[in-house]
Amino acid sequence: MIESKLGERVFSTPDIQQRVQEVAHHISADYSGKRPLLISILRGAAYFTMDLTRHLTIPFDLDFMSLSSFKTGFKKIEIDKDVSEEMANRDVLIVEDIIDTGLTLNFLFRVMEKRFPASIAACTFLDCPERRFIEVPVKYSCFKIPDIFVVGYGLDFRGDYRNLMEVSTLFDPSGRSTQILKQMGKGGTK
Amino acid sequence: MDYPIIITISRETESLGDEIALRLAEVLGLELIDRESVSSLLLSSGYEDLPESIDKEKFLSWAISVRDVVVKRAHHRPVVFLGRGGQKIFESEPDAFHVLIVTSPEMRLQRTMEKYRQDEVTASHILVELDRKREKFLLETMGANWKDPVMYHLVLNTAFYPVERACETIMEAMKNVVVPVRHAEQPTLFDNLDFGGKKVDFVHPSEEEFARILDFYGIRWLYEPRQFPLEWDNEGNVIEAFSPDFYLLDFDLFIELTTQKQKLVWRKNRKVRRLRELYPQVKIKVIYSRDYTHLLRKFGVEDNQ
Missing domain, CATH: 3.40.960.10 (VSR Endonuclease)
Known part of the structure; x- marks a missing residue:
């Protein structure tokens, strides 16, 4: 039933796997001789984190964090699940599914800076700079995407589509997503 | 009437905390110890002052020196201790009374504009920078949430209590303390979150x-x-x-x-x-x-x- 809402494919499974592997190699090189603490932001980044860490060639620690959501009616963002690992003097790498407005990552940086890590950097599966209005440093990103709504590989729409192995748009009756993808030289029917 | 021998005044930037500390010291005949005088007190007692580059360890050593010097001094003549993490340094001092002075963001901005004779935007920059410096000092040294009201006997908002009223309120509050308060020592994750929280008439x-x-x-x-x-x-x-x-x-x-x-x-x-x-x-x-x-x-x- 839910498949009917999908639009065009944006990144295929081989594209994703190849790019995740490349980024993992970058990270391994940059953190050579260190043991970074990877903090995966649940729930969206879970799939990306698993694939990314499989390709790392350096020792690392892995932990998870989840944040309260605006739509749940909280007045201020809270940490639903905090990390168990100590962050002081650690090289922290935040792993996100998508960075768009920069609001969440900015919050994470503010929280983590208070825990005295040796360094903090961010790695994201998708980076959508067109939607950014808070500038945040993104050290690693697998793909930059235009301002379109996508699902799959951890990204959901109302809880659906997270488990798709590729990234697609949702069906967009206005045709805008299709047009943007064409300009990118992308797009393929599911 | 026995007042505490150490009154610490912590304050937000441009909240009138300095004015209150000065006036309180005048009214009660106490010695005011601020940033400058704490330095000279330490140096004259053979201790080192707080270095420019601070870390937790250096701060701890400095804080112990300050506590020793000031407590001894306060037994001869009670003091008002302004800023410098006094609420943390004298946290376990049974004869200390801790006050936090705050005010509305609008009033802080207004005072910054007047003090520095700048427009709103420039004054906002100044305020942000001063807040950042204060935040950095307190966070890197105390590692605690200095805005947590549990750390204080009294939190006063100068939007409602101008200097004279604030001093009267502090004196009245000191008279009525019944039990020493143990302060929360754990910092929270949301130390520096300063939410808008203002009542604004939005157009849309x-x-x-x-x-x-x-x-x-x-x-x-x-x-x-x-x-x-x-x-x-x-x-x-x-x-x-x-x-x-x-x-x-x-x-x-x-x-x-x-x-x-x-x-x-x-x-x-x-x-x-x-x-x-x-x-x-x-x-x-x-x-x-x-x-x-x-x-x-x-x-x-x-x-x-």
Whole structure:
């Protein structure tokens, strides 16, 4: 039933796997001789984190964090699940599914800076700079995407589509997503 | 009447904390110990002052010296200890009374504008920088949430208690302390979140929703804090001006929200272009209707995909 809402494919499974592997190699090189603490932001980044860490060639620690959501009616963002690992003097790498407005990552940086890590950097599966209005440093990103709504590989729409192995748009009756993808030289029917 | 021998005054920048400390010392005949006098006290007692580059270990050693010197001194003549993490240094001192002075963001901004004779935006910058320095000192040294009211016997808002009233209130409160208070030692994750929280008459509901999103993420904002003149007549009178909806203090960024359809925003785009020409140093981001819809969808406020 839910498949009917999908639009065009944006990144295929081989594209994703190849790019995740490349980024993992970058990270391994940059953190050579260190043991970074990877903090995966649940729930969206879970799939990306698993694939990314499989390709790392350096020792690392892995932990998870989840944040309260605006739509749940909280007045201020809270940490639903905090990390168990100590962050002081650690090289922290935040792993996100998508960075768009920069609001969440900015919050994470503010929280983590208070825990005295040796360094903090961010790695994201998708980076959508067109939607950014808070500038945040993104050290690693697998793909930059235009301002379109996508699902799959951890990204959901109302809880659906997270488990798709590729990234697609949702069906967009206005045709805008299709047009943007064409300009990118992308797009393929599911 | 026995007052505590050490009264610590912690304060937000431009909250009148300095004035209250000075007046309290005058009224009660106490010695005022501030940043400068604590340095000379330490040096004259053979201790080192706090180095420029601080860390927790150095601060601890410094704090122990300050505690030793000041407690000894306070037994001869009680003191008002201003700032410098006094609430933490004398945390376990049974004969100490801890006060936090706060006030509204608007009043702090107003006082900063008056003190430095600057416009609102420049004064906001100054305030942000002063807050950042204070925050850095207290965080890196105390590692505690200095704004946690549990650390204090009394928290006073000078928006409601001007200097004289505040001093009277502190004296009255000191008389009525019945049990020594153990202060919370654990910092929280949200030490520096200074939410807008202001009662603002928004022109459009979308602005209010946007403010709620900023508050949710602890992004400090001002609503329409500055008007930029764009056109003048021959006599120099402003005939066109533009007030962006939000100013994000920590990012030095103006935000203009527009929920008009794309084809109707030409007038606003023209104003933004003109603003950028006239004020190239001003950073402004326009959030158009489509961007805003995406934002709302992301936050689950409106989900019409």
